[in-house]
Amino acid sequence: MTDQPHLVIVGGGLAGLLLASRVGERLNGQLQVSLIERAFPKAPQDSLDTRATALSRSSKERLASWGFWPDLEPSAKAINDIHVSRQSRFGSALLSDDVFQGEPMGWVIENALLQASLLDRCKRAEVDVIEGREVVDFSATVSRPELVLDDGREIKADLVIIADGAESALRQSLGIGVHRRAAVQYAIAFNCETDGEDRAVAYERFTHQGPLAFLPLPSSGSSRPRYNVIWCAHQDTQARLLRLNDRDFMSELQSMIGWRVGKATKIGQRAGWPLSVVISRETVRHRCILLGNAAHTVHPVAGQGFNLSVRDIHRLDGLIHREMSCDAPFGSLKRLSSFALDSASDHEQTISATTLLSQLFDTPSPLIDGFGSAALSLLDMAQPVKRRVAEFGMGRR
Numbered sequence: 001m002t003d004q005p006h007l008v009i010v011g012g013g014l015a016g017l018l019l020a021s022r023v024g025e026r027l028n029g030q031l032q033v034s035l036i037e038r039a040f041p042k043a044p045q046d047s048l049d050t051r052a053t054a055l056s057r058s059s060k061e062r063l064a065s066w067g068f069w070p071d072l073e074p075s076a077k078a079i080n081d082i083h084v085s086r087q088s089r090f091g092s093a094l095l096s097d098d099v100f101q102g103e104p105m106g107w108v109i110e111n112a113l114l115q116a117s118l119l120d121r122c123k124r125a126e127v128d129v130i131e132g133r134e135v136v137d138f139s140a141t142v143s144r145p146e147l148v149l150d151d152g153r154e155i156k157a158d159l160v161i162i163a164d165g166a167e168s169a170l171r172q173s174l175g176i177g178v179h180r181r182a183a184v185q186y187a188i189a190f191n192c193e194t195d196g197e198d199r200a201v202a203y204e205r206f207t208h209q210g211p212l213a214f215l216p217l218p219s220s221g222s223s224r225p226r227y228n229v230i231w232c233a234h235q236d237t238q239a240r241l242l243r244l245n246d247r248d249f250m251s252e253l254q255s256m257i258g259w260r261v262g263k264a265t266k267i268g269q270r271a272g273w274p275l276s277v278v279i280s281r282e283t284v285r286h287r288c289i290l291l292g293n294a295a296h297t298v299h300p301v302a303g304q305g306f307n308l309s310v311r312d313i314h315r316l317d318g319l320i321h322r323e324m325s326c327d328a329p330f331g332s333l334k335r336l337s338s339f340a341l342d343s344a345s346d347h348e349q350t351i352s353a354t355t356l357l358s359q360l361f362d363t364p365s366p367l368i369d370g371f372g373s374a375a376l377s378l379l380d381m382a383q384p385v386k387r388r389v390a391e392f393g394m395g396r397r
């Protein structure tokens with residue numbers, strides 16, 4: 001037991017892990033930090049079954065300023081250019097080095113490697129990682145929130161960070177509602193190996209049913225380039241694609257992306273799910289703050305979900321640090337609410353931009369059709385517009 005204030009983070013996804021490792025390192029010896037995760041995902045055996053996250057330039061800069069980047073950089077793949085195009089229409093844009101001023105726009109890192117690195121940092125920072133246990137009861141009406149684990153253990157917290165994912169049970173037990181946009185598109189995620197050149201280029205293709213994104217992956221044992229692919233389509237198409245054998249699936253994939261990535265030679269396991277957008281109506285309650293997918297689950301079209309969480313974690317890190325010099329840390333709802341105020345416009349902009357991008361070409365209207373192609377052509381010509389789009393991708397606000 002300790003008389004230090006107790007921060008409890010529920011959910012050891014990437015958002016919970018990053019906050020735990022940052023705050024655990026920064027406030028080691030002043031703040032007791034616990035991280036509760038019911039089951040960390042196991043690292044896949046096959047390099048074609050991994051999942052990956054694109055980190056924006058501003059997320060990379062943040063991780064570098066916290067001293068996290070040297071551990072991650074050897075496993076990260078730079079994205080120098082992003083090629084944006086549209087299925088069976090004129091118009092494409094290359095967001096290139098001229099916009100990014102010689103710096104990569106972002107980096108791709110495999111989730112298993114990011115998770116392992118953050119978990120290692122948590123353990124070195126003496127974060128109490130409670131693995132394999134689930135929070136089954138939660139009460140925040142009392143002066144200090146109480147959590148009950150599935151082994152019967154009771155934990156009292158001075159501040160609870162709710163990072164338990166899109167369908168957050170803790171959010172529900174606080175009675176916080178959500179804005180939910182039912183799925184219009186359905187995703188298929190998988191990795192793909194090709195015989196093309198390994199060129200540090202990401203591809204975003206807007207099809208009639210939603211975006212198709214190819215993110216270049218760091219090299220593995222094979223000499224061939226690997227991509228992490230997210231293919232968004234309407235429900236019936238997604239269901240049909242999921243039923244195809246690998247050969248027929250790759251043939252449809254090839255006809256959709258063309259030859260810009262080379263010939264698809266092999267794919268890993270496919271996973272499919274509906275792309276709902278779930279936004280919490282509140283992010284702060286008495287001694288509780290929502291983080292990550294529990295606060296905002298956005299469309300993966302522009303790879304923004306975790307990057308938004310990195311910016312939230314930076315804001316939370318500042319707030320938690322300031323609270324530590326107060327007489328009663330985390331006791332004032334007014335002070336905690338500064339997090340909601342500070343993050344509101346960033347949340348609104350990111351949610352609107354990703355929703356708009358995901359729907360831009362998913363409408364059979366001649367007006368939208370014409371506008372869509374014109375927008376892509378303009379994007380390739382107009383430097384200020386291109387710069388703005390690039391800045392959004394890089395996480396600048």
Ligand SMILES: Cc1cc2nc3c(=O)[nH]c(=O)nc-3n(C[C@H](O)[C@H](O)[C@H](O)COP(=O)(O)OP(=O)(O)OC[C@H]3O[C@@H](n4cnc5c(N)ncnc54)[C@H](O)[C@@H]3O)c2cc1C
Pocket residue numbers: 010011012013014015016036037038039040052053054055133134135136163164165166169189230291292293294300302303304305306307308309
């Ligand atoms: C296909 C796809 C691609 C993406 N690509 C990108 C990208 O390129 N760039 C980007 O920025 N973002 C991307 N995102 C978004 C990004 O993955 C998420 O924003 C990020 O992983 C943060 O998730 P999280 O930690 O908030 O939630 P989750 O990953 O859902 O983690 C929640 C955790 O809480 C645990 N949990 C739940 N309930 C309990 C409980 N009661 N007790 C204990 N533990 C509990 C769960 O086991 C889980 O591990 C992508 C998302 C998808 C789906």
